[in-house]
Amino acid sequence: MTRKDRLKVACIIFFLVALLSALLTGNRTVRTAQAFAEGPNPGHTGAPFELTCAVVGCHGGEPNTGPGQLQITAPASYEPGNTYQITVKHMTTDTTRRRWGFQLTALDGTSNRAGNLQNSSGLTQVLEGGPGGNRQYIEHSFIGTFQGQTLQANWTFDWVAPTSPAGPVTFYAAGNQANNDGTENGDQIYTTSITASAAGAPTGPPAILGAAIRGKSLLVMGENFGLGADLLLDGVRQKKTSNDEDNPNTLMVARKAGKTIEPGQTVRLQVRNPDDTLSNEFSFTRPL
Numbered sequence: 001m002t003r004k005d006r007l008k009v010a011c012i013i014f015f016l017v018a019l020l021s022a023l024l025t026g027n028r029t030v031r032t033a034q035a036f037a038e039g040p041n042p043g044h045t046g047a048p049f050e051l052t053c054a055v056v057g058c059h060g061g062e063p064n065t066g067p068g069q070l071q072i073t074a075p076a077s078y079e080p081g082n083t084y085q086i087t088v089k090h091m092t093t094d095t096t097r098r099r100w101g102f103q104l105t106a107l108d109g110t111s112n113r114a115g116n117l118q119n120s121s122g123l124t125q126v127l128e129g130g131p132g133g134n135r136q137y138i139e140h141s142f143i144g145t146f147q148g149q150t151l152q153a154n155w156t157f158d159w160v161a162p163t164s165p166a167g168p169v170t171f172y173a174a175g176n177q178a179n180n181d182g183t184e185n186g187d188q189i190y191t192t193s194i195t196a197s198a199a200g201a202p203t204g205p206p207a208i209l210g211a212a213i214r215g216k217s218l219l220v221m222g223e224n225f226g227l228g229a230d231l232l233l234d235g236v237r238q239k240k241t242s243n244d245e246d247n248p249n250t251l252m253v254a255r256k257a258g259k260t261i262e263p264g265q266t267v268r269l270q271v272r273n274p275d276d277t278l279s280n281e282f283s284f285t286r287p288l
Contacts, residue, residue: 039139042129045103046191047172048111049131063174063189068092070175070190072104077199078161078169085120088173089154090190097188098180100146100153103139104173105130108162109275114169118158147180165227167275170195200249202226206271208282218257220282225249226273233257234268261286 046052052063073087088102108114113135117126123144128136138157146153161169171194178187202224210221218238220231231241231254244251252271261267263286271279 038142039101039125039127040103042103042127042135042137043131044174045105045137045172046174046193047105047107047130047135047170050105050172052174052189052191063191066092066177066188066190067094068097068177068188068190070102070173070192072171072173072192072194074159074171074194075196077197077201079199080161080165081163083118083158083160085156086117086159086171087154087156088175089152090175090177091152092177092188093151094177094188095150096179096186097177098148098150099178100149100176101140101144101178102155102173102175103137104171105135105137106159106169106171107135108166108170109168114166115162116160118160120157121155123155124157145178165198165201165274167201167226168195168197198227200227202249202273205277206273206279208269208271208279211269211282211284213258213261213286216256216259218254218261220252220254220269220271221250222252222271222279223250224273225252225271226275228274230272231257232268232270232272233260235270237272263288 043050044052046063069091071089071091073089075084078084088104090100090102104117106114106117117136117138119126119138123141124138125141126136126138128134130137140155144155173193174189174191176187176189204224206222206224206226206229208220208222212219225243225248227243227248229243229252231238231252238254238257240256241252241254243249244253266283266285269282269284
């Protein structure tokens with residue numbers, strides 16, 4: 001092959017590579033432009049360490065400045081492992097709002113994922129990511145934007161509570177009340193949150209009011225004992241300790257701790273709830 005032929009081949013290859021690159025870039029641009037109608041990327045609920053879509057390059061503006069409202073309906077309390085219906089609802093008096101969207105996440109008191117969000121219709125979709133990459137989100141799908149609808153929109157889906165008590169769980173949501181003009185201009189962003197407590201959760205710090213020995217067990221009586229609380233004996237966490245089945249918030253049973261306390265011996269007792277709140281230090285002397 002002559003030098004002239006090689007140059008022609010090189011030019012053709014260069015042209016094809018440039019054309020392919022342009023096509024791929026164009027496809028990415030189209031997908032990015034459509035992504036808002038199909039749902040935002042993870043991490044736009046306004047939860048701790050998150051933004052909303054009210055940022056430059058998305059929908060802009062300040063959240064919660066329009067005449068609308070965003071509302072979450074969730075249980076006031078939850079039982080571990082149970083499934084609950086959650087509803088997110090947009091409301092407004094502004095009849096120029098003609099397309100709708102939202103994103104929601106459920107977090108525990110340490111801002112970690114709490115439970116499992118599940119679709120109950122094709123109007124929503126579930127995805128993972130956000131800060132740390134381990135949060136879960138549910139948001140509108142493309143067909144769940146209610147294009148052309150005015151005054152309100154709502155989505156209902158399922159939330160499976162954590163299998164063990166996780167303390168208070170907060171649902172964070174951000175929503176878009178859009179004007180359906182195909183751009184990010186003129187849209188209104190709203191945020192809201194609501195908290196569900198664990199069923200039977202204490203209403204204050206734990207307090208020890210008394211103690212007794214029964215066989216090998218140490219019984220500790222008091223109030224506001226959280227489910228899964230620890231019992232500390234002279235500062236040491238006691239194994240095989242649990243909340244009483246019938247009186248979980250007022251009685252703890254340490255099944256082996258009783259035999260470690262000699263008659264006449266005095267020990268210091270404390271209860272530590274799952275949220276790390278400590279009870280008073282209670283002095284207990286085993287009777288002779």
